[in-house]
Structures are given as C-alpha cells and as structure tokens.
Amino acid sequence: MQYYSTNGKSPKVDFKEATINGQAPDKGLYFPETIPTVPKDLIENITKYSNEEIAYQVIKPYVGDAIPEAELRRIVSETVNFDIPVVKITDDISALELYHGPTLAFKDIGARFMSRCLGYFVKDRKEKVIVLVATSGDTGGAVANGFYDVPGVEVVILYPSGKVSSVQEKQLTTLGKNIHALEVKGTFDDCQQMVKAAFMDESLTFKLFLTSANSINVARWLPQQFYYFFAYKQWADKQHPPVISVPSGNFGNICAGILAHITGLPATHFIAACNANDIVPEFMKTEIYQPKKAVATISNAMDVGNPSNFVRILELFHNKFLDLKKVLSSVSISDDQTKTTLKSVYQKTKYLLDPHGAVGYLALEEYQQSHPGQKGLVLETAHPVKFYDVVEPVIGETIPIPPTVQQQLKLEKKSMVINADGELLKDFLLGM
Numbered sequence: 001m002q003y004y005s006t007n008g009k010s011p012k013v014d015f016k017e018a019t020i021n022g023q024a025p026d027k028g029l030y031f032p033e034t035i036p037t038v039p040k041d042l043i044e045n046i047t048k049y050s051n052e053e054i055a056y057q058v059i060k061p062y063v064g065d066a067i068p069e070a071e072l073r074r075i076v077s078e079t080v081n082f083d084i085p086v087v088k089i090t091d092d093i094s095a096l097e098l099y100h101g102p103t104l105a106f107k108d109i110g111a112r113f114m115s116r117c118l119g120y121f122v123k124d125r126k127e128k129v130i131v132l133v134a135t136s137g138d139t140g141g142a143v144a145n146g147f148y149d150v151p152g153v154e155v156v157i158l159y160p161s162g163k164v165s166s167v168q169e170k171q172l173t174t175l176g177k178n179i180h181a182l183e184v185k186g187t188f189d190d191c192q193q194m195v196k197a198a199f200m201d202e203s204l205t206f207k208l209f210l211t212s213a214n215s216i217n218v219a220r221w222l223p224q225q226f227y228y229f230f231a232y233k234q235w236a237d238k239q240h241p242p243v244i245s246v247p248s249g250n251f252g253n254i255c256a257g258i259l260a261h262i263t264g265l266p267a268t269h270f271i272a273a274c275n276a277n278d279i280v281p282e283f284m285k286t287e288i289y290q291p292k293k294a295v296a297t298i299s300n301a302m303d304v305g306n307p308s309n310f311v312r313i314l315e316l317f318h319n320k321f322l323d324l325k326k327v328l329s330s331v332s333i334s335d336d337q338t339k340t341t342l343k344s345v346y347q348k349t350k351y352l353l354d355p356h357g358a359v360g361y362l363a364l365e366e367y368q369q370s371h372p373g374q375k376g377l378v379l380e381t382a383h384p385v386k387f388y389d390v391v392e393p394v395i396g397e398t399i400p401i402p403p404t405v406q407q408q409l410k411l412e413k414k415s416m417v418i419n420a421d422g423e424l425l426k427d428f429l430l431g432m
C-alpha cells in the first residue's frame with residue numbers, strides 16, 4: 001500500500017516510511033492510495049473469528065509488505081490482548097468500553113500498535129530512535145506504556161507541571177527504563193513548542209534520529225478500526241446495525257470508524273459528539289470550516305480547536321458534502337449538559353460514564369429522538385476514574401480505584417523538572 005499526502009506535494013511512501021515520518025514533509029497527512037474492502041466472509045461470519053484474526057484481516061492491506069505476516073500477527077495480538085466489551089446501558093443504548101487497556105483510555109490501542117511497528121522497523125538500526133512527544137495528559141501515558149521496554153527506542157515525554165491529573169502523571173513518570181519524563185514549568189503549548197523547535201533544529205536532527213508519536217501517525221490512526229469490528233461482532237441484531245456515537249477531539253477515532261464502514265463494516269450512522277469546541281458541528285451546519293482557539297472543558301481530551309484528522313474524513317468522501325452528510329452528524333454538548341447526563345444516567349441505570357462518554361451519550365440520545373427505533377452504541381473512551389475530580393462531585397460518591405491503578409499510585413514519580421526552554425531540551429537529548 002502506498003500513502004499520498006493530503007497536501008499533494010510530497011512523494012508517495014509505503015507504510016514503513018509513513019510510520020517513521022509521521023507527518024508528510026509538505027505538512028499534509030498520509031492517506032492510503034486505495035481503500036480496501038474487507039472479506040465478505042469476515043462480516044457475514046464475524047462471530048466465528050477471533051479478535052486477533054479480525055484485526056489481522058483488517059490491517060493487512062494497509063501494511064502491505066512492510067511487515068512479514070508472522071510479525072504482523074504478533075503485533076496485532078499484543079495490541080488487542082485486553083477486553084473490549086459492549087455493555088448494555090438501556091434498551092436503546094450500549095457502550096463500547098475502550099478503557100480496559102493499561103492506561104485506561106482508547107489511545108492504548110493505537111499506541112500499542114504503533115510502538116510495536118516502529119520497534120520492528122528500527123530493530124536493525126545501530127543508532128537508537130528517540131520518540132519525542134508533548135502531552136496534555138492521555139497521549140503521554142498511552143505512548144509511554146506502548147513503547148515501554150521496546151528495544152532500540154527511547155521515549156522522551158514533555159508534560160506541563162501541575163496540569164495533568166495524578167493518575168495521568170503516575171502513568172508517565174513511574175515506568176523508568178527507556179521512558180524519560182520531563183516536567184516542564186509551563187503550559188502544554190510550551191511543551192508542544194519545545195518539541196516543534198527540536199524537530200526543526202538541524203543541529204539535533206543531524207545527530208539524532210528523532211520521531212514523533214503524534215495522533216496523526218497512520219500507525220496510530222488505522223488500528224483504531226479494530227474495535228468497531230469487535231463491536232459489530234458483539235452486536236446481537238445484525239440486521240439493524242448501530243448508530244455509533246464517538247466522543248471526538250482530533251477526529252482520529254471517528255475517522256477510523258468511518259473508514260471501517262466504507263470498507264464494509266455495517267453501521268447505520270455516525271455521530272461526532274463534541275464539547276464546546278464546535279468546529280465540526282458548525283461545519284456540518286454551514287459547510288464553512290473555521291478553526292478556533294480551543295476552549296477548556298471538563299472533557300479535556302477533546303479540547304481541540306482545529307481537528308487534525310478531519311481532513312481525512314473529507315478525503316474519504318472526496319470532499320462531497322452531501323455524501324458526508326448521509327453518514328455523519330455532529331453536535332456540540334455543553335459542560336452543564338455533560339454533568340447532567342453523567343448524573344442522570346448513573347441514577348437511572350447505575351452505569352457510570354466518564355465526561356467524554358457522557359458527551360457521546362447525550363449526542364446519541366438527541367439523535368435517537370429524531371430517529372426513533374434506531375439502537376445506538378456510544379464509545380466509552382476513558383475509564384471514569386481517570387477523571388474522578390470531575391465525576392465524583394457530580395455523582396456525590398467516590399469511585400472505587402481499580403487495583404492496577406492503586407498499584408501505580410503507590411509507585412514513586414521520577415521526572416526531571418525543567419524550565420520551558422528549548423535549549424534545555426536540546427542539552428537533554430544530546431546527553432542521552
């Protein structure tokens with residue numbers, strides 16, 4: 001499979017190069033040259049297939065010859081080796097729980113797949129690869145965990161001091177080995193700026209092999225298709241596939257779902273559920289795409305003012321707005337609505353959503369009011385305990401902490417505190 005850049009000015013590359021480059025040199029996003037179709041039998045007899053086999057069949061055409069079969073099968077089975085259950089909340093709404101992986105958020109799946117692919121691609125190189133990433137919280141943990149102990153890869157994570165939750169911070173700072181946490185005295189934007197400057201600095205890139213684990217990387221984007229197929233496998237009424245509501249920020253997750261649908265996954269409709277960052281909901285109303293400065297909300301992993309992956313969704317529909325509209329709706333949900341939903345769903349059903357899932361739940365419920373009889377699936381993208389500071393006051397109860405997280409909270413944080421100064425990052429990298 002070859003990948004072209006959505007900006008059209010960079011050469012085509014294969015899966016290996018697209019993974020190593022992350023972003024195309026012309027700043028576009030890599031996009032598969034042809035859209036494959038999944039085998040008919042996989043859909044018709046999906047309950048007979050193991051998750052490993054489904055994932056392998058789905059990803060194989062995108063990887064092409066870049067990874068041999070046995071290796072790819074190993075990577076895929078290590079990527080999906082935890083539960084991804086569909087859980088019924090009401091008669092009309094079920095949740096696809098994507099948070100049973102090591103860092104309790106759906107980003108584990110993309111990060112685990114990408115880290116193993118990159119590990120394979122660099123294993124014969126003499127120089128080590130340095131993965132450099134800035135995080136506002138969830139990405140860092142998933143990337144750290146995914147790359148932990150991968151030979152030949154060192155990971156440097158920059159995070160804003162005092163601005164990530166305690167669970168998130170422990171996930172970044174307690175692994176050790178090849179994972180290095182830099183606690184930056186500044187904001188997330190400062191961290192991102194420092195990372196960008198390092199990639200632009202030829203005196204660094206000349207000496208070191210630097211790469212990023214950004215969410216636009218094809219090796220993070222494409223494996224997110226897997227769990228849409230796992231959901232269909234568990235869906236009882238195969239004649240009436242679900243309306244799928246996806247809490248969306250950078251739009252990588254929902255874009256993977258729509259790609260899966262175009263390649264053969266049955267689905268009735270997709271809803272991109274957004275918080276106050278309503279760039280796509282506005283676009284679906286007006287056909288005008290107007291990026292804005294991100295505003296802070298209680299579903300903070302979706303606080304994105306210019307969703308990077310949306311261009312891939314447009315590409316999937318060849319920029320035909322009317323075709324897109326048949327498959328995708330999008331709404332904006334306020335923080336107040338998010339809290340009310342979280343609370344009322346918990347009171348009525350005892351099902352505890354996280355703030356991101358609550359945004360998805362209400363968006364789905366509103367859609368169902370105008371489309372009666374259509375059953376829906378909301379993607380639960382994170383475990384509520386990750387956002388206990390928001391969730392506990394809303395429901396007036398404390399959330400039991402899962403044993404794995406309890407273990408983690410006991411571990412000692414190891415980070416290096418630095419000022420928000422690119423020169424300090426440079427010294428650190430050169431000293432590794």
Ligand SMILES: *Cc1c(COP(=O)(O)O)cnc(C)c1O
Nearest residue numbers: 248249250251252253301381382
């Ligand atoms: C990253 C994240 C999202 C947004 O996913 P995108 O693929 O960026 O749209 C939603 N929920 C949680 C919990 C996240 O960590």
